[in-house]
Amino acid sequence: MIKVLVVDDSALMRRRIADILTGAGFTVVTAVNGADALERLGAERPDVVTLDITMPGMDGLACLDRIMVERPTPVVMVSALTAEGADVTLEALRLGAVEAVQKPTTGGPGAIADELVETVRAAAAARLRRTRNLSQRLRHVRSRIVGTDFLAEPAGTSAAAKADGPPGLVLVGVSTGGPGTLEELLAGLPADFPWPVVVAQHMPATFTGSLARRLDSIAPLTVVEALHPAQLQPGTVHIARGGADVEIVRRGGRVVVTPVPARAEGTWHPNVDRLVDSALRALPAARLVGVLLTGMGDDGARAMADLKQAGGRTIAESEDSAVVFGMPRALIERQGASAVLPADRIAARLADWADVDPGTRRVTRRRD
Template sequence: MKKMIKVLIVDDSAFMRKLITDILSNEENIEVIGTARNGEDCLTKLKTLKPDVITMDVEMPVMNGLDALKEVMALYKLPVIMLSSTTKEGASNTILAMQYGAVDFITKPSGAISLDLHKVKDEIVTKVLQSSKANITNLVKPLQTQKMSYNRRVFNSKNELDARSKVLQKPLVCIGTSTGGPRALQHVLTRLPNQFPAPILIVQHMPAGFTKSLAKRLDSICHIEVKEAENGELLKNGVAYIAPGGYHLKLKEIGTSVAIQIDESEIRNGHRPSVDVMFESVSHLSSFRKIAVIMTGMGSDGAKGLVELKKSGNTTAITESEQTSVVYGMPKVAAETNLVDEVADVDKIADVILKYIGM
């Protein structure tokens, strides 16, 4: 007999609570054990209820979802899925929720009261199921939220930087991640020093409207520049380019430069952007030494692309360890290819990247 996953639904709308309850109650191994109308009510209910997963609306009166999330993580350490609108403020709050420890989020199709919530029915069910298995330990660890100071030697002149880059055959870092990814990216990118001598490409599974907020958040706390990738821009060292939600990130050589291509070609592995698509595009570049990193996430995206990268030669592969992955899916499947060079805890991945870069 399958273990029942017990869910607490938190939303200020009675209508939304009913819709979410109906969606989840139709699943044979999910049981809705209670509902709450705001964050304060949620904390009261948690004194007696013991859910396996909480779905939490972001915008609520009395106590909003962000404040409630912080309390839930501090007191109960439970997996929380945030439900958010696609407004600019909603996207920004969702990125904050990932920082505070939410496992994942779901975008409401049409605002706070979404009559068409059935459009994301499968996503709600899937994320509740996978969140019940998430590694919460890493979500309650404090994150670096300010720029770090470094003892590492940093390049002080353009000539020195250029000379070093030639020795290293123009390194390129490409990172793929999904569930738990925003926190993992924060762990890694905040530990990279300024004048980092390589471009960084990032695919984080996220819908349109959220990747720009993620990039802005990371840019504010990193020494390197972090931005949402734009079609046609040339790769620059020390810049991390995040694929826009809803678009694949590819590369195209233009003379001695490399330009980013953003397109809406076929969805791969259920995702656009897809890590496989990015890796496969990078594999066609012969003039770069590639460092491929696969971190926390459900599914297998990135593994096939890693195979293509390794076939092209001059590729070092790094995966996040099972111990720190919020969901040990993508790194596990990548490791099963037997092509991974190094496995590291998330807070050590930046050091491993720097080692292979030569810093």
């Protein structure tokens, strides 16, 4: 039976979360703050920790950092998921939290409670990423760019973005455990990577703007949130807006990425299957590469298997690096993966497929 340590300074919220998880068959113990949580962590040895972000004394981020150092355990951040708290919650995901979910309401069972239960169950089976505290992360990023060129790439539209569309397009689908994996993938792409990238990360709308800004600050490429229709350009990464979907379409002879309302029948949004299906309608399969990363469920597996069958190429993240192996496993089981790779090798494979000369590859940092 899965044991969960629920950490929240609100007695009402502790009781609410405990009731939901107990009703789902979990064993639940509670802690009233970060210091209490660290004491109970060793004594109770929980399979999963749910952790509030805003607490007096030791806040959720400080507690999470200690957990990852002292006794690494899958952590689910329980947050109000407001725009104001998005940066803090994303920092928690970068520090090693498996996922963030919305705080349950005081009403009866509903979609929020169901999501909490499903996320905790997935977290119990999750593979923890190798995590680093903030100072270690900064050293890691700096170590990758020592001796490289820090000059900005010149702006402008290249011939690759002419009316018949880009020569290549990378479509990335990712869910639980995604922010850290995306950071590793995008930071590893060379500054002269010639293809656009479109990312569908399952995430609420309040988070994707912050995610795009954070990734833009560490990646050699330009990273933007897909808020409006935009022509696909080399070296630009478009992060689909959370809570909606995104499609690749042709408009006036140009190939455009555009946000679209989420379909009611879809379980996860931004929906990966819908993104890949639309790309197959807009461009030849041979120009497309699908990358399916960590996440619960099977979103993207069917469409990426279709992509491979039609002559495109696909990559599934391997089990040894995936936080949750559900989505990539589903692609592999459909025999839809051209390659199965750990997260830290995917960028190099994409650069090879895009014919980036290994002798000229550079990881650069833009000057703002």
